[in-house]
Amino acid sequence: MRVNGHKHNSDLMLDRLSTQELERLLYTPEGEEPDTELISDVLEVIMAREAEETDAPAVDVDAAWEDFKERCMEQDEACALADEEPQNKKLKTGNHSVLVLLRRFAAAVAVLILMCGTASAFGLDIFHWLASWTAETFRFSGLDDLPISQDIPEEDPYQDLRAAVAEETDLPVVPTRAPFEAAEEVTVTQRLDSVFIHGEYKSEDKEYTISVIVYDSIDLIGTDSIFLKDDSIIDRHEINHIEHYVMKNYDHFSCVWHNENVQVQIQGSLTPEDLESMIASVYWE
Amino acid sequence: MKTNDHYNRDTERFEQLYREHFPALLRFAMARLRARGSTGTHLQGQAEEAVQETFSFAWVNRGTLFASPAPLGWLINVCHYKVLELLREEHMWSKRLLRVSERITEGGSDGGLRLRAEMRSILSEEEYTLLKKLYLDGYTYRELSQEMGLKQSALAMRIKRLKERVSREWKEEK
Incomplete structure (x- = not known):
């Protein structure tokens, strides 16, 4: 039974339901967001009811808090990310140095620029570095269990991009869904050890880009990448066993991931x- | 060790929210896990794990939590996904470990020996036993840390690194 709207629990007559019936209200159907207000009301009734029952098991919050402090607050690596506001960090990898510059402008714009040395200096570590910014991985429930089945629509919003990418790789990296109707313009640039395919999508008032870099070798992934973000946490989504990183740069959102030797970045006037939706459409219709 | 006032204020405020909402979140996680088939002491352990992960995320994102007009609602939302994540993780690792233990008990078949050799190139006996206890035998982090004489934080980090290594090196059979 699902109840909609913002109602006090007495109006919902939650008190008249059995605990088992109340627990069923805590269930959220697959793919839907939980109704947190309803759940809060239901939990309030359940907790009050169980507090009156003398045989209800006590929750040792003190012990739980001590466990939590031990596990989380002593983990400097995890917690320091939220605490620190680095002005400058210097990371050394082998004989090469990578300078990470974070500057705050008067308008509170933070720009993160990664300048990488040769392939052996950084490579795939850039994605591991991104991972160090993330809080947790939220996975799309159920999608990983589905076989890849992308169905290209008749009116493909990325027709030119798809054709250009198909010349270089058969890995699924181009979405089928577009957030709004836009004019497509694609450029292809041959580089020494990669092919850079850049698609621009512009409508009257919004635009975004999809950049696909096909490297000669997976070792070259991330070696010439610039990621712009503010100081918010990066969201990490695992889809099709590939980690996709969604980051924010104030008004703009972007997503970056790599599939073997192909790196993809989508950014612009897009919501998370x-x-x-675009990422999922890379793999499924 | 952090000593600045801002951090201390955050800690106090966070502890207040933790103590206020832990019981409700635990109850929520237990109900969700029970609906997915968990039972007994394993249910309690799983629920505690999910709630601790929820608060772990909340601590890292405490700015957002503190700014939320409905902190419990915010935490419920996170806990919902943490439960799903925990179940998916357990399912994946249970499948992997079950496959390995079944093959190993088969004895002298080529497949069993190959899998045993492959597994041992990635995991030591002790490491395999650790994962087996967690995902097949229903141990909680608290129980394992007590048995091994480790802090929970150390155990959690060890398991995290172990799983990352296995995920990188393990070749899933199709």
């Missing part, structure tokens, strides 16, 4: 929901 737009990005999630």
Whole structure:
């Protein structure tokens, strides 16, 4: 039984339901967001009811808090990310140095620029570095269990991009869903050890880009990448066993991932929901 | 060790929210896990794990939590996904470990020996036993840390690194 709207629990007559019936209200159907207000009301009734029952098991919050402090607050690596506001960090990898510059402008714009040395200096570590910014991985429930089945629509919003990418790789990297109707313009640049395919999508008032870099070798992934973000946490989504990183740069959102030797970045006037939908459409219709 | 006032204020405020909402979140996680088939002491352990992960995420994103007009609602939302994540993780690792233990008990078949050799090139006996206890035998982090004489934080980090290594090196059979 699902109840909609913002109602006090007495109006919902939750008190008249059995605990088992109340627990059923805590269930959220697959793919839907939980109704947190309803769940809060239901939990309030359940907790009050169980507090009156003398045989209800006590929750040792003190012990739980001590466990939590031990596990989380002593983990400097995890917690320091939220605490620190680095002005400058210097990371050394082998004989090469990578300078990470984070500057705050008067308008509170933070720009993160990664300048990488040769392939052996950084490579795939850039994605591991991104991972160090993430809080946790939220996975799309159920999608990983589905076989890849992308169905290209008749009116493909990425026709030119798809054709250009198909010349270089048969890995699934181009979405089928577009957040809004836009004019497509694609450029292809041959580089020494990669092919850079850049698609621009512009409508009257919004635009975004999809950049696909096909490297000669997976070792070259991330070696010439620039990621712009503010100081917010990066969201990490695992889809099709590939980690996709969604980051924010104030008004703009972007997503970056790599599939073997192909790196993809989508950025522009997009919401996180737009990005999630586009990413999913890379693999499934 | 952090000593600045801002951090201390955050810690106090966070502890207040933790103590206020832990019981409700635990109850929520137990109900969700029970609906997915978990039972007994394993249910309690799983629920505690999910709630601790929820608060772990909340601590890292405490700015957002503190700014939320409905902190419990915010935490419920996170806990919902943490439960799903925990179940998916357990399912994946249970499948992997079950496959390995079944093959190993088969004895002298080529497949069993190959899998045993492959597994041992990635995991030591002790490491395999650790994962087996967690995902097949229903041990909680608290129980394992007590048995091994480790802090929970150390155990959690060890398991995290172990799983990352296995995920990188393990070749899934199709």
